[in-house]
Amino acid sequence: MQISEMVYGVLVQPVVTFRYLGQARPLGRTLGVWLLALTFSAVVSFSLIRGEMAALLPEVPAVQAPVMGNLFWLYGVGYLLLSLGWWLVVSALYGLLGELLGGVPNGTGVLTCLALAGLPGALGPALQLLSRAASVRFAEGPLLAGVFLWTAVLQVLALRESLQVDTGRAFVIWVAPFLVVGLMLLVGVLLLAALMFTVGLNL
Amino acid sequence: MKQRLLTGFIIAFCLVVLVVAVRWSPPASSSRNVSESIGxxxxxxxxxxxSGTGLGSNIASSVEIMxxxxxxxxxDDIKAVLIRIDSPGGTPVAAQEIGEEINKLxxxxxxxxASMGDVAASGAYWIAASCDEIYANPATxxxxxxxxxxxxxxxxxxxxxGIRTEVIKSGSYKDMGSSFRELTPQERQLLQGLIDELHGQFLQQVEKGRRGKMTLEEIRRIADGRVVSGTEARKLGLVDHLGNYYDALDGAARLAGITGEPAVVELNAVDPWSRLLSRFSLESLLNGAARMQIRF
Structure with a gap:
């Protein structure tokens, strides 16, 4: 399967494509597609925050230009590393959860399918940029929600096909890390609030 | 065929987005595109x-403020400055340095x-007195x-x-203020002279800043270290108006001749994490610890 076929399949015929990719596991080509999508996403999302970053710097072109150049590379590398870390960690976690819930052990398959299932995610910053450039910022919310939903559905399908579990279990596996992170955030916020309340009560 | 069409569409879409990403400039933030702001x-x-107070410090560094x-x-876009004060005072030099820079402005x-928050006492009042107008809350x-x-x-x-300290010094006053012995009468006199001189400088600064609003005699009468509420300070003439931060912003806009709602530029905003950490900072814990320091 060529790269264009992989992309087309994920976007148009995800079930069949993920079933094939989960078995064939073309990790090298997947990594290529993933890197391309991520670079595109990093460039576009940097352009979204460029204004805010420039506002933090002195209004001197001789200072702004080199600093912004360095910031671009820093942002790009950070974006890439964080995404890579997230991809590896989440894939490992999904693989483990999948096995615990009766799925087949298929780490590389999960890694491959999950990377390609995240492809529509690159659309998020792109649509944000286009709606801002066209001065229709109100469209951002619905568009981002649509992209999130599409990506979520693809990821659940990717897990279902690569781990060979039913849709319900695939959904449970998919949602579990979000629940854990959400719970940790909630506990953190509650602790912080308790701390601020204790030290802030004075008159 | 469908696959080629979709691939072509994706490539075209990505190219268009990349061109927009490179060429499109986001609108400048409010601090940069307005011609009349209040800092x-x-x-x-x-x-x-x-200088450099570090993360979590509860220090107002005169170097940073200057x-x-x-x-x-x-x-050029900043037409007036509002100094929001929430400070119990500090060292004479810090107050003087900031006061001088305000005069230049x-x-x-x-x-x-000046807009006073919870506390604007002593050295912090020195800074306020350097401003054109002072706003205080009634409970300040x-x-x-x-x-x-x-x-x-x-x-x-x-x-x-059973601890003894041996002191070897080049002059009789070199360990003046030492925590290991009593002050001698001569040392007490010297220190009192220093304090009186600095007090005189403080009075001069307040007299200069409040000229036309308070006489030197009126200032002298209350310059005994007493703290007063914002309401009392208004009666005494130490502040010009009772009002909150937004009243002070309006006052600054009025003095600068800015019509309509002025843009506000935070010039040294403190991030919330530093604000939280400052409650646990070493300086806060050491505040009031045994060390000799002259302060307003």
């Missing part, structure tokens, strides 16, 4: 002349207004025009512990 400078914490005052002077025609604690130094005498405690 807000926060003076929060104990005034000290050191830097932002200079920024306000240089930026006033000289270039940019009005400076202000005043405390005076100079103080405290020396903790640990001699009896050290004697009980």
């Amino acid at each position: 807000v400078i926060r003076v929060e914490g104990t005034l000290m002349s050191g 830097e932002v005052l200079q920024t306000a002077q240089k930026r 006033k000289k270039v025609g940019k009005p400076v207004v 604690t202000t005043g405390s025009i005076g100079v103080i130094t405290e020396i903790t005498n640990l001699k009896d405690l050290l004697d009980k512990l």
